[in-house]
Amino acid sequence: MLPRLPLDDRTFESILQEARRSIPQRLPEWTDENTHDPGVTFLELFSWLSEMQQFYLSRVPERNLRKFLDLLGVSPREASSAEAEVSFGNVRESVVLPRGTKLLAEDQLFETLDRVRLLPLAIDRIVTRTEREASDRSASNTGGNVAFYAFGREAAADSRLYIAFDREPVVGEIISLHIRLAEDSNRTADIAGGKPEGVIPSARVAWKAYGWEEKHGVSWLPLRLLEDDTLHLTYSGRITFEITAPLRPVIVHPAGDRPRYWISCTLEESGYELPPRIDRLLLNTVRARQQDTKSEQALFDSNGMPGFSIEDDSFLARYGKLRVQVRESDGRWREWREIPNFDAGNADAQSTCYTVERHSGSNGPVTVRFGDGVLGTIPPQGKGNIRRIHYSEEFTSLCYIGRSNGLPYQKFQLYDLPCKWSNGLLLQVGVPEGDGGRLLWEDWEPVRDFDRSGPLDRHYVYNPSTGELKFGNDENGAIPASHEDLNLCVMSCVLGGGERGNIKPHLLNSWIQPELDELQLTADNAGYGVGGAEGESLEDCLERAQKEWQTPYCAVTNDDYVRIAKSTPGLKVARVHVIPHYAPGRGKSAPGAVTVVVVPKGLNDTPMPSPGFLATVAKHLDDRRLVTTEVHVIAPEYVQVTVHAVVVVEPHFMEEGHRIVAALNRLISPLDKPDGIQGWPFGRTVHKGDIYSAISRIKGIAYVQDLWLDAEGKSIRKSAGGDILLPDSGIIFSGDHRIELISRTQL
Structure with missing residues (x-):
C-alpha cells in the first residue's frame, strides 16, 4: 500500500461537518438538514469529491513540489553557521591575527571573519556621567551580567561615557572597541554584524580623547573615527578609531586615585527611544563563525609591470x-609554478613562474612576486586576471573529485567533502591544451537547477543534503571536457554549519595552529554562539511559504499599515494607529493621504519617537505603499487625564484608595500591559461612564458620588457632560488622580 501524503489532513467527515455548520450563516432559510434532504446529499457528494481531489494533490512528487516553489521564488533554506564574539587576552606585544584564524570550541571549529591586530592594551576604568551623578562602572564591565546605561536612564544631552586605558596608546595606533548592548544580547542579526539597512539613528554621539595638540593645547580632542558599526550606540557592534595626537593623563571623577589616559563618548543630540544599556565593552575582539575553510581563492588585478607582486x-x-x-586571453586559467628565486638557472623570459616571500615567524602577509620579462614572464595587464588559491595540507588529496567522461548527466558523490551550502563549493574543470598538453582550467558556476541553463553555460548543481554533484546534458548545461586523468578540481570549499555551532560562553578557547599556541595568547567567548541552524526540510519550506503568501506585502488596508510599521527592521514599535484621508496641516480633507501614528517602546509611559525613528518608519512604508497613496508618519499627541472622584466605600475599604488609583492607571494607559490589557484606543473620547465603570467594579466600592475629569494637552476639547474629546492622533496617560473616600456608615 502506498503511503499517504497528507497535503490536507481533513477527512470526508470533517469536510461534511464544516459545510453543514455554515448552513445557518449562509442559507438561514434552509431548515431541514436531515439525510433525506437532497441538499444534504449534494453536500456529501461534494465532500467526497473534495477528499478525492486532496488525495490526488497529495500524490505530487517532491520534484514537482520543488518546481512549483521555484516558480514562486521560494526554496528550502540551507544550513547556517553560528557566530560568536571571541576576545583575546595576555597580549604582551602587538600581534596580527589573519582572517580565518581557526579556534576550537570542544569539537566545533570556528574561524575569525576579519583580520585583527591585538594590542597590549586593556580597559582600566569606565565612568558614566550625567547632569545628576557620576558613577564608576568598571566592576560591571569586568564582572559581567550587570548591564549599565551608557548615558543614564534619561539619556539627556551632554551625558558622557568615559573609558580609560591602562597605558598610553601610541600615536597612529588603530583601536577597535566592541560594544555589546544588553537589548541585543539575544539578537542574531546584531551579533552577526547584519545591521538593518536604512535605519536613521535617533541620537548623535561624538568620540573624543584627552590629549595634546599644537593648535588647541591640552584638551578633549575629536578622535578620528574610522568605523561606527553601532550607529551611534543604537546597536551592538564595533567602533574603530585612530589615535592622531598624543594622549595626556587626567583625573576623571570618581576614578580619582590617579591620572589615566581617557577617551569619551558624548551624547550631543538626545533622542534615544531606548537608552543604550551596555553589557560589555571589549578590546582585542573579533567575530568568529563556525566553519572550516579547506580552500579559498582571491582575485587580483595585474598592472603588467616588471616585478609585479601581490599580497x-x-x-x-x-x-x-x-x-x-x-x-589567458580566452578566459581560461593557466597554472603557474613556484620557484625558489629568479635566476638564470630557474627562469627565463618564457617561464610562467613566481616566487613566494613570507615574513619571519609567519606573522604577516604572504607576497607572491612575478618576473620582470627577462627572468620570468610578466602577467598580462587586466582586472581580476590573477588568482591565488590557498588550501590546507589535507585538502591536497581531496580537491580532485573525479574525471569527466564527456557524457551527459554525469554525477559525482562527494563523500569526503560534506559541504552544507550549494555555493560552498566552487569548481574548475581542466581542459587539455592541444594534444596531450597541460591542462587549462575553466571556472564553472553553481546553480539551483538546469532549467535556465543553455548548452554553452558551464553550470553544475550541488545538493548539500545528499552530497551529489551533477552536470548538464549539452542542452541544459554544458558537459565538462573529457580527460583520461582527474580534471574536476574543487577550487574553494567551506565546511560547517548547523545547530551544534550554538555554543555556550567560555568554550572557544583552543588554538589549532601550534605557531599561534606558542604566542601564549588566551581566547574566550563571553557570549553565546548564535545563528546556527540545520537545512530546512521541504515540509517546513512549504509551511513557511504558505504563511508568507498569506501575509500581504503591500500596504493597502489599515491593518496592512499597522503590521508593516510594526515590522520595521531595526526598530521596536509598541503601537501603531492609522488615520485614512488625513494629512498633517490639511485635516481630513486629503483624499489619498494616509497618516500613521507610531509609538516606540520606551522606559516611561509616554515614549516619543525621534525624527530619525519617524523617518525610518516612513521609508519602510514608502517602499510598500500604493503609488497613488501619500504616507505621513507622525508622533502621538499625549494627553494627560486626571480623575477627581468622591467615592463611597465600605468601612473596611477606607485605607484602600491606592487600589482605585491602580485601576485607573491600568485603564488610562497609552501602552499595552503584559497581563493582556490593551492601551487606550487612539482618538477615543474619555467618557465619564468608562471611569464610573472601572471604579464600580472594584470590590468594596458602594458607589461613586461625584466625578469630574481634567486634561492637559494640545487639541483637546471638553463636552458639555464633562467628557474629554481627543484628536485622531491623541492618546491618554494618567495624571495624579485625586480620590476622596467616604465611609458608607458616615452618610
Missing part, C-alpha cells in the same frame, strides 16, 4: 599551501 593575509595564506593561476 594576501589569511590563515590559509600563512599556514596552508598555494596555487597561482593567470587568466
Whole structure:
C-alpha cells in the first residue's frame, strides 16, 4: 500500500461537518438538514469529491513540489553557521591575527571573519556621567551580567561615557572597541554584524580623547573615527578609531586615585527611544563563525609591470599551501609554478613562474612576486586576471573529485567533502591544451537547477543534503571536457554549519595552529554562539511559504499599515494607529493621504519617537505603499487625564484608595500591559461612564458620588457632560488622580 501524503489532513467527515455548520450563516432559510434532504446529499457528494481531489494533490512528487516553489521564488533554506564574539587576552606585544584564524570550541571549529591586530592594551576604568551623578562602572564591565546605561536612564544631552586605558596608546595606533548592548544580547542579526539597512539613528554621539595638540593645547580632542558599526550606540557592534595626537593623563571623577589616559563618548543630540544599556565593552575582539575553510581563492588585478607582486593575509595564506593561476586571453586559467628565486638557472623570459616571500615567524602577509620579462614572464595587464588559491595540507588529496567522461548527466558523490551550502563549493574543470598538453582550467558556476541553463553555460548543481554533484546534458548545461586523468578540481570549499555551532560562553578557547599556541595568547567567548541552524526540510519550506503568501506585502488596508510599521527592521514599535484621508496641516480633507501614528517602546509611559525613528518608519512604508497613496508618519499627541472622584466605600475599604488609583492607571494607559490589557484606543473620547465603570467594579466600592475629569494637552476639547474629546492622533496617560473616600456608615 502506498503511503499517504497528507497535503490536507481533513477527512470526508470533517469536510461534511464544516459545510453543514455554515448552513445557518449562509442559507438561514434552509431548515431541514436531515439525510433525506437532497441538499444534504449534494453536500456529501461534494465532500467526497473534495477528499478525492486532496488525495490526488497529495500524490505530487517532491520534484514537482520543488518546481512549483521555484516558480514562486521560494526554496528550502540551507544550513547556517553560528557566530560568536571571541576576545583575546595576555597580549604582551602587538600581534596580527589573519582572517580565518581557526579556534576550537570542544569539537566545533570556528574561524575569525576579519583580520585583527591585538594590542597590549586593556580597559582600566569606565565612568558614566550625567547632569545628576557620576558613577564608576568598571566592576560591571569586568564582572559581567550587570548591564549599565551608557548615558543614564534619561539619556539627556551632554551625558558622557568615559573609558580609560591602562597605558598610553601610541600615536597612529588603530583601536577597535566592541560594544555589546544588553537589548541585543539575544539578537542574531546584531551579533552577526547584519545591521538593518536604512535605519536613521535617533541620537548623535561624538568620540573624543584627552590629549595634546599644537593648535588647541591640552584638551578633549575629536578622535578620528574610522568605523561606527553601532550607529551611534543604537546597536551592538564595533567602533574603530585612530589615535592622531598624543594622549595626556587626567583625573576623571570618581576614578580619582590617579591620572589615566581617557577617551569619551558624548551624547550631543538626545533622542534615544531606548537608552543604550551596555553589557560589555571589549578590546582585542573579533567575530568568529563556525566553519572550516579547506580552500579559498582571491582575485587580483595585474598592472603588467616588471616585478609585479601581490599580497594576501589569511590563515590559509600563512599556514596552508598555494596555487597561482593567470587568466589567458580566452578566459581560461593557466597554472603557474613556484620557484625558489629568479635566476638564470630557474627562469627565463618564457617561464610562467613566481616566487613566494613570507615574513619571519609567519606573522604577516604572504607576497607572491612575478618576473620582470627577462627572468620570468610578466602577467598580462587586466582586472581580476590573477588568482591565488590557498588550501590546507589535507585538502591536497581531496580537491580532485573525479574525471569527466564527456557524457551527459554525469554525477559525482562527494563523500569526503560534506559541504552544507550549494555555493560552498566552487569548481574548475581542466581542459587539455592541444594534444596531450597541460591542462587549462575553466571556472564553472553553481546553480539551483538546469532549467535556465543553455548548452554553452558551464553550470553544475550541488545538493548539500545528499552530497551529489551533477552536470548538464549539452542542452541544459554544458558537459565538462573529457580527460583520461582527474580534471574536476574543487577550487574553494567551506565546511560547517548547523545547530551544534550554538555554543555556550567560555568554550572557544583552543588554538589549532601550534605557531599561534606558542604566542601564549588566551581566547574566550563571553557570549553565546548564535545563528546556527540545520537545512530546512521541504515540509517546513512549504509551511513557511504558505504563511508568507498569506501575509500581504503591500500596504493597502489599515491593518496592512499597522503590521508593516510594526515590522520595521531595526526598530521596536509598541503601537501603531492609522488615520485614512488625513494629512498633517490639511485635516481630513486629503483624499489619498494616509497618516500613521507610531509609538516606540520606551522606559516611561509616554515614549516619543525621534525624527530619525519617524523617518525610518516612513521609508519602510514608502517602499510598500500604493503609488497613488501619500504616507505621513507622525508622533502621538499625549494627553494627560486626571480623575477627581468622591467615592463611597465600605468601612473596611477606607485605607484602600491606592487600589482605585491602580485601576485607573491600568485603564488610562497609552501602552499595552503584559497581563493582556490593551492601551487606550487612539482618538477615543474619555467618557465619564468608562471611569464610573472601572471604579464600580472594584470590590468594596458602594458607589461613586461625584466625578469630574481634567486634561492637559494640545487639541483637546471638553463636552458639555464633562467628557474629554481627543484628536485622531491623541492618546491618554494618567495624571495624579485625586480620590476622596467616604465611609458608607458616615452618610
